[in-house]
Amino acid sequence: MDRTAVGTRLAAGTPKFPGAQYIAGELREGTAEEEFDVVDPADGSLVQRVRLASAEDVDAAVAAARQALPEWSGATPGARSEALSRLSALLAERAGDLAAVESAQTGKPIKLSTEFDVPGTVDNAAFFAGAARNLEGKAAGEYSGDHTSYVRREAVGVVGSIAPWNYPLQMAAWKILPAIAAGNTIVLKPAELTPLTSLMFAQACTDAGIPDGVVNIVTGAGRTAGEHLVSHPGVAMVSFTGSTGVGKRVAELATRTVKRTHLELGGKAPFVVFDDADLDAAVHGAVAASLINSGQDCTAATRAYVQRPLYDAFVAGVAELYGQVRLGNPYHPQTDLGPLVSHTQRDRVAGFVDRARAAGAVIVTGGEAPETGHDGTDLRPGAYYRPTLITGVGQDAEVVQSEIFGPVLVVLPFDSDDEGLRLANDTPYGLAASAWTRDVHRSLRATRDLQAGCVWINDHIPIISEMPHGGYKSSGYGKDMSQYSLDEYTQVKHVMYDTTAVVRKDWHRTIFGDR
Numbered sequence: 190m191d192r193t194a195v196g197t198r199l200a201a202g203t204p205k206f207p208g209a210q211y212i213a214g215e216l217r218e219g220t221a222e223e224e225f226d227v228v229d230p231a232d233g234s235l236v237q238r239v240r241l242a243s244a245e246d247v248d249a250a251v252a253a254a255r256q257a258l259p260e261w262s263g264a265t266p267g268a269r270s271e272a273l274s275r276l277s278a279l280l281a282e283r284a285g286d287l288a289a290v291e292s293a294q295t296g297k298p299i300k301l302s303t304e305f306d307v308p309g310t311v312d313n314a315a316f317f318a319g320a321a322r323n324l325e326g327k328a329a330g331e332y333s334g335d336h337t338s339y340v341r342r343e344a345v346g347v348v349g350s351i352a353p354w355n356y357p358l359q360m361a362a363w364k365i366l367p368a369i370a371a372g373n374t375i376v377l378k379p380a381e382l383t384p385l386t387s388l389m390f391a392q393a394c395t396d397a398g399i400p401d402g403v404v405n406i407v408t409g410a411g412r413t414a415g416e417h418l419v420s421h422p423g424v425a426m427v428s429f430t431g432s433t434g435v436g437k438r439v440a441e442l443a444t445r446t447v448k449r450t451h452l453e454l455g456g457k458a459p460f461v462v463f464d465d466a467d468l469d470a471a472v473h474g475a476v477a478a479s480l481i482n483s484g485q486d487c488t489a490a491t492r493a494y495v496q497r498p499l500y501d502a503f504v505a506g507v508a509e510l511y512g513q514v515r516l517g518n519p520y521h522p523q524t525d526l527g528p529l530v531s532h533t534q535r536d537r538v539a540g541f542v543d544r545a546r547a548a549g550a551v552i553v554t555g556g557e558a559p560e561t562g563h564d565g566t567d568l569r570p571g572a573y574y575r576p577t578l579i580t581g582v583g584q585d586a587e588v589v590q591s592e593i594f595g596p597v598l599v600v601l602p603f604d605s606d607d608e609g610l611r612l613a614n615d616t617p618y619g620l621a622a623s624a625w626t627r628d629v630h631r632s633l634r635a636t637r638d639l640q641a642g643c644v645w646i647n648d649h650i651p652i653i654s655e656m657p658h659g660g661y662k663s664s665g666y667g668k669d670m671s672q673y674s675l676d677e678y679t680q681v682k683h684v685m686y687d688t689t690a691v692v693r694k695d696w697h698r699t700i701f702g703d704r
C-alpha cells in the first residue's frame with residue numbers, strides 16, 4: 190500500500206515503538222508469551238509486531254498508577270490544567286504523525302484521521318484543561334441548624350479503562366482526559382488491534398510534564414490482561430467502552446470487588462425521516478452518518494425509518510450517493526471510504542448481509558467486496574466492503590436488531606408518527622438517534638420520546654467536547670466528554686462541622702436520657 194501520500198515517518202519505515210506497554214513513563218516490551226501483529230487492513234501488511242501484556246505487566250502498571258496517585262490527586266487544579274494545556278499543544282504539533290499511525294492501524298481514510306480524530310482529540314485535551322479548574326459542588330450551608338455542611342469532590346483512585354478499536358486515539362483521550370483532569374491516575378488497555386496511538390498519547394502526556402505513572406498503557410488480550418485489570422484489587426473504578434456482551438462480563442467482574450463502573454456499549458442508531466423533512470438533506474445525512482469510519486461507529490445511522498410518502502425517493506437517493514463514494518487506498522487524500530478494521534470484521538459484516546439476502550432481503554446496492562479503488566488500487570488484499578443498502582426486511586430481522594458495525598444501512602417505511610417513533614425505540618440499544626423534520630412540534634416530540642443518550646434534529650453524528658456522550662438501555666451508563674464525565678471520575682464526600690460546641694447534643698436523647 191502506498192503510504193507516501195502523507196509523507197510520514199511511517200512511510201519512511203522508521204522503527205516506531207520499542208514495546209507496547211507504557212508503564213511509569215516509559216515504553217517497555219510486554220512479558221506475555223503471545224505476540225500480536227498490528228496489521229494495516231488496507232493491504233494486510235504488518236505495521237508492528239507487539240508482545241502482549243502479561244498479568245505481571247498489569248500489576249506493574251497498577252503499582253505505578255498507585256504510586257503516582259497521592260502527588261497527582263494532591264496537585265492543584267491549576268497545575269493539572271497547565272499540564273493538560275501543554276498536552277493539547279503537543280498533540281497539535283504531532284497531528285501529522287498521529288493521523289498517519291491512526292490510519293495505518295485502523296485503515297481509516299487519512300482525511301478522517303486528519304480532520305476528525307486528531308483535531309477532536311486536541312480539542313478534548315483543551316476542554317479538560319479548562320474543566321480541571323471547574324469541579325463544582327453544592328454550596329456550604331447550615332442545613333441542620335447546628336452544623337455547617339459542605340462537599341469535597343475527590344478523585345476515585347486508580348482507574349482501569351478498556352477501549353475498543355474503532356476510534357483508538359479518541360477513545361484513549363475520552364478515557365484518560367477526564368480521569369486525570371479530576372486527579373485520578375489510570376491504566377488503559379487499548380484493543381490489541383490498535384494500540385499504537387494510545388502509546389503516542391501516553392508519550393505526549395509525559396512530554397507535557399504529567400508525572401510518570403499517572404498515565405499507563407497495557408496492550409494485552411481482553412480475556413487475560415483485560416480481565417486481570419478489571420478484577421485488580423488496586424483499581425478503584427472501571428471505565429469500559431466496547432460491545433454490550435463484553436461490557437456485561439466486565440461489569441460482572443468489577444462488581445465482585447465493588448468497583449464503580451462506567452460502561453459505553455454498543456449502538457444501533459435509528460434515523461427517522463418524517464414526511465415534511467428536507468429529503469435532500471436527509472439523504473446526504475444518511476449517507477454520511479452510515480458510512481463514517483466505514484460504519485464502525487457506535488452512533489452511526491444503521492436503521493432509517495422513512496415515512497411512506499418519502500420512502501421510494503429516499504432509497505433511490507441513498508443508493509445513488511452510495512455509488513459516488515470513493516472507496517480506496519486510505520492514504521489517498523480524496524478517499525472517502527477505506528477498509529474495515531480487519532478481515533475478520535469485514536467477514537463478520539459480510540455474514541450479516543449474506544444471511545439477510547438468503548432470508549429474502551433486497552440488497553439495493555453493495556453487498557460485496559470491491560476489487561479496484563477509485564484511484565486504481567487493487568483492493569483485493571484489503572478488508573474492504575462496498576456501501577450496502579438493504580430494504581425489504583421486517584423490524585425483527587437480524588440486520589435491524591443487531592449491531593453490524595460496518596457500512597450497511599437498512600431502510601424501513603412507516604405510516605404514522607407514533608409508529609415511526611415506536612419502531613425507532615424497538616431494539617435493546619439506546620446510544621443515539623436522529624429525527625428529520627421541519628415541524629417544530631414533531632421535532633420536540635422526537636427529542637422527548639426517542640430513548641437515546643443523544644438525539645439530533647436534522648443532523649446525525651456531530652459530537653462536541655462540551656456535551657456528554659453516553660447511552661440509555663443496553664448501550665450502557667455514564668458519560669464521556671463534557672463536565673458530566675467529571676461526575677463519573679470523582680466521588681463526593683460530605684463534610685459536617687458542629688457549630689454549637691454543645692456537649693450534650695439534642696439528638697443524643699435517642700440513645701440515652703430524655704428531653
Ligand code: NAD
Nearest residue numbers: 352353354379380411415416431432435453454455456487
Ligand atoms: P469489544 O467489546 O470486543 O472489545 C472492547 C475491548 O474490550 C477491547 O480492548 C478488548 O480487548 C476488551 N475485552 C474483550 N474481552 C474482554 C474481557 N473478557 N474482559 C475485559 N476486556 C475484554 O469491542 P470492539 O469490537 O473492540 O469495539 C466495537 C464495539 O465497541 C461496538 O459494540 C461499539 O458499539 C462499541 N463502542 C461503543 C462506544 C460508545 O461510546 N458507547 C464507542 C465506541 C465503540
